[in-house]
Amino acid sequence: MSDAAPEAGDPLTVVEARIGYHFRRSDLLREALTHRSAAHQRNGGVARRARQPAARRGVGSNERLEFIGDRVLGLLMAEWLLERFPDEQEGALGPRHAHLVSRPVLARIAEAMELPKVLDVAEHEARAGVRQMANVLADAVEAILGAVYLDGGLEPARRFVHRAWNDAIVAQAQPPKDPKTALQEWVLARGLPLPSYRTVQMDGPSHAPRFVIEVTAAGLSAEGVAGSKRVAESAAAADLLRRFE
Numbered sequence: 001m002s003d004a005a006p007e008a009g010d011p012l013t014v015v016e017a018r019i020g021y022h023f024r025r026s027d028l029l030r031e032a033l034t035h036r037s038a039a040h041q042r043n044g045g046v047a048r049r050a051r052q053p054a055a056r057r058g059v060g061s062n063e064r065l066e067f068i069g070d071r072v073l074g075l076l077m078a079e080w081l082l083e084r085f086p087d088e089q090e091g092a093l094g095p096r097h098a099h100l101v102s103r104p105v106l107a108r109i110a111e112a113m114e115l116p117k118v119l120d121v122a123e124h125e126a127r128a129g130v131r132q133m134a135n136v137l138a139d140a141v142e143a144i145l146g147a148v149y150l151d152g153g154l155e156p157a158r159r160f161v162h163r164a165w166n167d168a169i170v171a172q173a174q175p176p177k178d179p180k181t182a183l184q185e186w187v188l189a190r191g192l193p194l195p196s197y198r199t200v201q202m203d204g205p206s207h208a209p210r211f212v213i214e215v216t217a218a219g220l221s222a223e224g225v226a227g228s229k230r231v232a233e234s235a236a237a238a239d240l241l242r243r244f245e
Helices: 011-019 026-032 036-042 045-051 063-084 090-100 103-112 123-127 134-152 154-164 166-170 179-189 229-244
Strands: 196-203 210-217 220-226
Touching (some): 011 026, 026 063, 063 090, 063 134, 063 154, 063 166, 103 134, 134 154, 179 210, 179 229, 196 229, 210 229
Antiparallel strands (some): 196 210
């Protein structure tokens, strides 16, 4: 893999051991670990990309596997929550589900699996720290799940989800609140003005944008950084709540 960090053993074998699944089609796992920048580099770079139809750009990257992995995760997580919380209704199950499939949770799972060491990323993107970006890591986890599903079906995918998300779901004693909602409730309970959000910075390539969002409330400010504006706002709100607490 291009510009990969040192790793003992074959990277694909290492990932298989961490997810508890052996691939019959190793090409699926390799694709799941290939960032768009690496695929773009192998496909001929900027000049060739400009001549490609939009639908062909990113071919060979993990984007297609991430697409199906996202849907598989949503289904399996909903199924698991119904089994684990038989007395809860949609009003409680919805926030649980949203939290467990969120990018921050997926990024933590990716870090626990040490995916930054094995992601195939173009050299210039690796130097820019793309391997540590939450949205890139989250996409890789979903792509791996999609690859497991395509290679072995729903049951191996279910085992992977139950293994990788176990700590996150066990930690959910109560249905979580979205940080933006929780911050809004905190200021309203004290008769304070609503929080205000401001985009401080927006940069990065189109396939890996980076948003820096500042939130201000009760005279204090905090920042959140993520690959989408919504997630960056939530991260900023969560940080400000921690300061208040």
